[in-house]
Amino acid sequence: MAKLTDQEAMNLAIAEAKKGYGWVEPNPPVGCVILDKDRNLIATGYHGKFGKSHAEIEALKKVKNKKLLDGAHMFITLEPCSHFGKTPPCAVQLATLPFGSVTFGRVDPNPAVKGKGSLILRSSGMKAIKYKGDRTELDKLHDMFCYSYENTSTFVTIKIASSIDGQMALKSGESQWITCEESRLFAHELRARHGAVLVGRGTLNIDDPYLNVRHPKFKKFRGENKVVVIDPDGSILNNIQKYKISNYRSKKNIFVVTSNKIKSNNKHCQHISVSLKGKYLDLGQLKKTLFLNGIQSVLVEGGPLTVSQFLEQNEANKLCLFMSPSILGAKGGMSWTSELAIKKLSQKIALQNSTYEAIGSDILLTSYFKGAFS
Ligand SMILES: NC(=O)c1ccc[n+]([C@@H]2O[C@H](COP(=O)([O-])OP(=O)(O)OC[C@H]3O[C@@H](n4cnc5c(N)ncnc54)[C@H](OP(=O)(O)O)[C@@H]3O)[C@@H](O)[C@H]2O)c1
Structure with missing residues (x-):
């Protein structure tokens, strides 16, 4: 079985994360890799759909022999979550497991998580490490989020x-x-x-x-x-329903942006106004x-x-x-x-x-x- 370096494990986690592109937004695409205590690859996982289980949980599901988790090493592209969103907090679940270390690529900037996920792990005595290797690909992966x-x-x-x-x-x-x-x-x-x-x-x-x-x-x-x-003078604002963007789309999904001089109570779109x-x-x-x-x-x-x-x-x-x-x-x-x-x-x-x-x-x-x- 192949033994993986930190960089190889993180690169694999990044490749896993990309499988969620287009499905997970506005969540970030996240990937996870688990190595046993001797650094052999035992599982991979990714966040596959908004509202569904996160990458860590998907990877854990694939480890049938739980004894392999003794001293194992987890690599995740993003800090594990610490809050109840659409799923329970991953960090709480990870903290109950006998991992040797959990390495995460980036701190989750969402104020509901930011540093709290790694704190939960560390408070349980687990080694939670921020990835020290090249972060270029991690930055690109989590660019929008x-x-x-x-x-x-x-x-x-x-x-x-x-x-x-x-x-x-x-x-x-x-x-x-x-x-x-x-x-x-x-x-x-x-x-x-x-x-x-x-x-x-x-x-x-x-x-x-x-x-x-x-x-x-x-x-x-x-x-x-x-x-x-973008429609600064509001010239299309009042007949937006005539354009094809209005076919099949409800009002909540159409935003027309005008200068703040334009007033409207249009029923066919959302109106946003900004300064010049x-x-x-x-x-x-x-x-x-x-x-x-x-x-x-x-x-x-x-x-x-x-x-x-x-x-x-x-x-x-x-x-x-x-x-x-x-x-x-x-x-x-x-x-x-x-x-x-x-x-x-x-x-x-x-x-x-x-x-x-x-x-x-x-x-x-x-x-x-x-x-x-x-
Ligand atoms: N090949 C491609 O990838 C591609 C993609 C898109 C479009 N196109 C082509 O581009 C052409 C259209 O060019 P275009 O320049 O007229 O289109 P556009 O850039 O989509 O629209 C220009 C209009 O948007 C408003 N606008 C945009 N940004 C603004 C800002 N920051 N502040 C104020 N107003 C702003 C202005 O409206 P007002 O006139 O009301 O001031 C402006 O005249 C078409 O031929 C289209 O086929 C090609």
């Missing part, structure tokens, strides 16, 4: 489908389709992983998209994912307001103005850039940064923790903006 609780603000992922020369549409408004079918399917998975999809009024007027999750793995949504539309920051809406304030409305993360699928404003106001956290090996030309195209002007090279927006993967015939670049991790 940790950012939103640590900043009491919604995590923003910008999703772009562009040509290799950075055009996201033609000036004529034509934009379907630039990227391949596989990329478009993965974009639906990204919708499933986020608390809401956000666009500007322009995209609604030009494309009139559904913005729902259409993916064979995530049939559970049935068009009921949340959607946020110069000419545009204050997106930092919007993120805080969305968080208070229970939206932990948004996938921005807007056009150039919406995207550029998130960049300009330094309120974007992550970029998912799907690039197709095609050229649309800047003269007749619409670049996704056409509304952004950087005056000096020293002010360029540098991204970090980038990964590149091939999706069908496209390339997906995933990168983080400064401040995405604490």
